[in-house]
Each structure stands twice: as C-alpha cells, then as structure tokens.
Amino acid sequence: MRAMVYRGPYRIRVEEKDIPPIEHPNDAIVRVSLAAICGSDLHLYHGMMPDTRVGMTFGHEFIGVVHEVGPSVQSLRVGDRVMVPFNVYCGSCFFCARGLYSNCHNVNPNATAVGGIYGYSHTCGGYDGGQSEYVRVPFADVGPSVIPDWLEDEDAVLCTDALATGYFGAQLGDIAEGDVVVVFGAGPVGLFAAKSAWLMGAGRVIVIDHLQYRLDKAQSFAHAETYNFTEYADIVVEMKKATDHLGADVVIDAVGAEADGNFLQHVTSAKFKLQGGSPVALNWAIDSVRKGGTVSVMGAYGPLFSAVKFGDAMNKGLTLRMNQCPVKRQWPRLFSHIRNGYLKPSDIVTHRIPLEHIAEGYHIFSAKLDNCIKPLIVPNAA
Amino acid sequence: MAYTPDKPALPVPIEELRARIPGWGADLDPKDRPAVPRERFDPGASGAHWDFPDRQPEKWPRERSIEHAFLPPVFGTSCPPKGLSGAIRKVAYRRYSEGRAAHWLLLIAADRVNVVEANLASMVSLRPDNPITETGILSEFSHHGLSSRLGKKRTDVKHLWLDPIIVGGPWVVRGLLGYHLIRVVRRRGRPRGVPTG
Structure with a gap:
C-alpha cells in the first residue's frame, strides 16, 4: 500500500x-x-x-x-x-x-x-x-x-x-447565556469553537489571529467579530478595551504549540524546540479573560515545560480547563x-x-x- | 464595567442573536452538552465487551513508561527502536519517568539521531532522500508563495529567514562532514612519500 x-x-x-x-x-x-x-x-x-x-x-x-x-x-x-x-x-x-x-x-x-x-x-x-x-x-x-x-x-x-474538538473546547468554557467568548486562533478548531460558542448561548464571540483570510472566514462562517493582532500594539489591552475593561468571560486557546506573536517564545519553542510549545496564545488567554473567568485550552502542546504565566492565572482566580477531546x-x-x-x-x-x-x-x-x-x-x- | 456591579451590555441583544444565528442557544442547557459532566461512570456506554482487553502479542521487548505497572494490553507497532537512536530511546524509557526532563530531552535527541541514521541509510538505498520533493517546497511556486505573504501583515514573515537555516542547515553540516571524512580517508590511503636523493 x-x-x-x-x-x-x-x-x-x-x-x-x-x-x-x-x-x-x-x-x-x-x-x-x-x-x-x-x-x-x-x-x-x-x-x-x-x-x-x-x-x-x-x-x-x-x-x-x-x-x-x-x-x-x-x-x-x-x-x-x-x-x-x-x-x-x-x-x-x-x-x-x-x-x-x-x-x-x-x-x-x-x-x-x-x-x-x-x-x-x-x-x-x-x-x-x-x-x-x-x-x-x-x-x-x-x-x-x-x-x-x-x-x-x-x-x-x-x-x-476538528469539529468535535472545537465543540468540546466551547463546552469546557462552561459558557452561560450572554457570555463574551474570545477564541485565539482562526484555524479549523478555532472556527468550530467560535461557531459552537453560539450554540451554547454566547452573547459575543471574538476571534483573534494574524492571518486575515482566516479572520474573514471567522466572520462569514462563525459570525464572529475579529481582531488581527498584528494591527494592535497589545492585543490584551485591546481585549480589555473591547470588554469595557472587564475581560472576556471565557477564552479558548485554539492555537497551541506553535503560537506566534512573540518572537522569542515562538522561536525558542517552534524553531529550536527548547519548550514544549510556544505559550503566546495561552498567556494572552490568561491575560484577556476576566478575573474568575474560564480558559479552555484546545491547542496541543508537547510534554516538555513551557513558560506559562501561571501567577496571573492564580491571582485572577481562573478556571483552566483542558483535555484531548x-x-x-x-x-x-x-x-x-x-x-x-x-x-x-x-x-x-x-x-x-x-x-x-x-x-x-x-x-x-x-x-x-x-x-x-x-x-x-x-x-x-x- | 469592571469598576461597577453590572455586566456591560451586549452590542447585539440576545433576541436578535437568536433570530440571526442558526442554532443559537441549542445547547444553552448544560444537560444538552455531551461533555457535561466531565466524568460519567457508565462502563457499558463504550461498547466494550471485556473488563480487561485481551493482550496483543509482544513481538519485541516493547519500550514503556516506568510509570506504567505493566505493558498495556494494546499498543502501536509502527517503528521498533533500532540503531543508536533506538538505544537512546530505550535508556530514556528505562531510566526516567515522564516527570523528568531527561526523559523527553533524550527522546528529542534520539529523534535527531534517527534522522541522521535514516538519511545515511537512504544514501546507500535505491531511493535516497530528496530534500526538494520531501519538503514540498515547489508548492511555493505553484500555490502563490509570494502573494500569500507579501503585504499580508503576517507575523510569521518576521522569522521566515530562519526556516532555510533550520531545514537546510543540517544538510549543509552533513555535507561538510562528509567532505571532511572523504578527505581524511583519501589522505590516509595515500602512500607516504619515500625520501629520495
């Protein structure tokens, strides 16, 4: 064969x-x-x-x-x-x-x-x-x-x-009616997670990526608001502004190990394999979600350590939920x-x-x- | 706002979302969500008709994590460990648990050794490695490599220059090593000069 x-x-x-x-x-x-x-x-x-x-x-x-x-x-x-x-x-x-x-x-x-x-x-x-x-x-x-x-x-x-994982990721967010849901990554899993968030009653779905053609798809396929993070000095601040400085109720990391947007993090992990994965999207998720909010991790990471901002997650009282679907x-x-x-x-x-x-x-x-x-x-x- | 008790108003009212988005709220009730609750004890739900599965024959000493009590009954048989990379992998599994960085770093090292082994073996095979076809790099020309990147504000373009070094670098290093090796062998094989006169 x-x-x-x-x-x-x-x-x-x-x-x-x-x-x-x-x-x-x-x-x-x-x-x-x-x-x-x-x-x-x-x-x-x-x-x-x-x-x-x-x-x-x-x-x-x-x-x-x-x-x-x-x-x-x-x-x-x-x-x-x-x-x-x-x-x-x-x-x-x-x-x-x-x-x-x-x-x-x-x-x-x-x-x-x-x-x-x-x-x-x-x-x-x-x-x-x-x-x-x-x-x-x-x-x-x-x-x-x-x-x-x-x-x-x-x-x-x-x-x-892809569909099952995106749908599962939205469920792990424990989305309640009217919640603001931010999805990092407009790849297949991110698109399906965004679409699924509406099924669970989200009040607002925001998708973030750096590839404009994928963000265009997120608008047409998943009815999402979109942000191209390359157009902003700091996407976390932008998410705070977009949510009246509260932060999103739920953030879904649909990027995983090769997240881009921070040269050092990306290169040390995706290029030189010194981390289990680039935690750029995960750190942005931790910083963009509101205190007491939920971060759902659907992106895949390797078994080695990654430089995750765990202190912020603890201080904000976040619920971190994740699993393979x-x-x-x-x-x-x-x-x-x-x-x-x-x-x-x-x-x-x-x-x-x-x-x-x-x-x-x-x-x-x-x-x-x-x-x-x-x-x-x-x-x-x- | 974050500084006052109420949640900010939504830009689009819920009723409008319900009318506009197909299926909005279909899974609003957590009872309709298949992953809720996360754990549901129901051993009959999976279709398994065993308490513990039959054991798959172990055709070679299968490497396993020392965190397992025994070899699990079913496992993959894709690529048995062999050569130097296989020896490194066996050490990683035998000595270090998954909790130790040494376990993973040895496995990554073995992966790199494995690539060199395979590359060398391919050179004496009927099908040597071809970095042009194996990287699919020609699709850069057939699938709009330039226009997919130029003027698109893609953040990955910033480190694009690293890719040829990461992909091509090992080939250059191997080529230089091979050249050096051939020179050393030729120098040793040359008859030593006999002084005359």
Missing part, C-alpha cells in the same frame, strides 16, 4: 508499506477513503513532538471502509463505511468507564499522561495513522462508528477531530446539529490533495499558502 512517511523535520514522502495486519482480536483494518491534515500534525512535521520516529505514518483524522476484522469484532462488518475518532481507546479502563476516552490507560505504553492517538508519535502510543491507503484500527467495537447514510464524507472526516461522546449531539443545519463542517475545507502529493499539502498548510484552512488527503485506493 502507499502511505505517507515521516523522514525528518519538514520532510515527508510517500512510500510503499505492507498493509497492516490484525494484531489483536478486536482490531479492524480500514481502507482509508478520506483523511485530513490536522494543525497538530504540523507539530510532528516540524519535529516538535518527542519520539517521532522516521518511518511513521501520520494522520488521526480519517474515514474509510472496513477491509478486515479480527475474530472478536461484533459491531462492524467488512464493507462498512466507518468514521474513526482520533482517540485509540479500550472502552473499559478506569478512565474510559467514566467517559474520558482520550485518557485511556490501556493503549499507550510510552506515556501515562496521554492516551493513544493515531499517527501521533510514539509518545501517543506508536500507532501508524490514516494518511495512507490502509490503517489498523484497534478496539473496533469501541472507537469507529458506521457513518450515517445522510452524512457526507467531507463532513464525516471533520467529525473525527473524547470524540465519540460528541457525535450524537453533533449529528443532530449537522442535520438541523446548525453546523456544516465541510464549509472550511479549502484543499483536496492526492496522497501522492502530500508533501506539497503539508508545506501549503504549514506555510499558510493559498488561503489554506483545511486540507484533505485523498488516498489512491479511495
């Missing part, structure tokens, strides 16, 4: 690999019909995530068709069209039993601090991902779901992470919102790239060329 393969920071290529075998009785092998590149894949691509090995296939957003099932699989059959949450999880450990699917303890030998994620380094379990023609899906009776007939492929693939918990409600026409995930898709050209796809997404917001990957076998 053909698969994307990591060759080192900023370098990937497509190689021939063996179709993955069944390794556990509850495994399924899925023939990938559509995948996506996630903003967090760029952290791997840039060499920021420890234990990212040459030869690994990335990709934690994918859908496909069941190609083979292990002997204990009961809920899927060969030929089923399935969507697969980015979490690998057992469904039965202490954490899964409480719905914390993203914190599963039975699927990641390499770390206890994070569960299993497809194609996301050995720190997240060492599973090859879905930017390939076939992928191994452990716990087929737990993770994947048959895609409802009415759900289109491009909408389904965005439910496997337990994707499948979100699906029933998201399906309802999509069917009702409240959400149309595929509206943010800008590029559809054949697997053979995935190196260009990563560069376009990473360098933000061509007004790229969300690139999808189409495997040859699709």
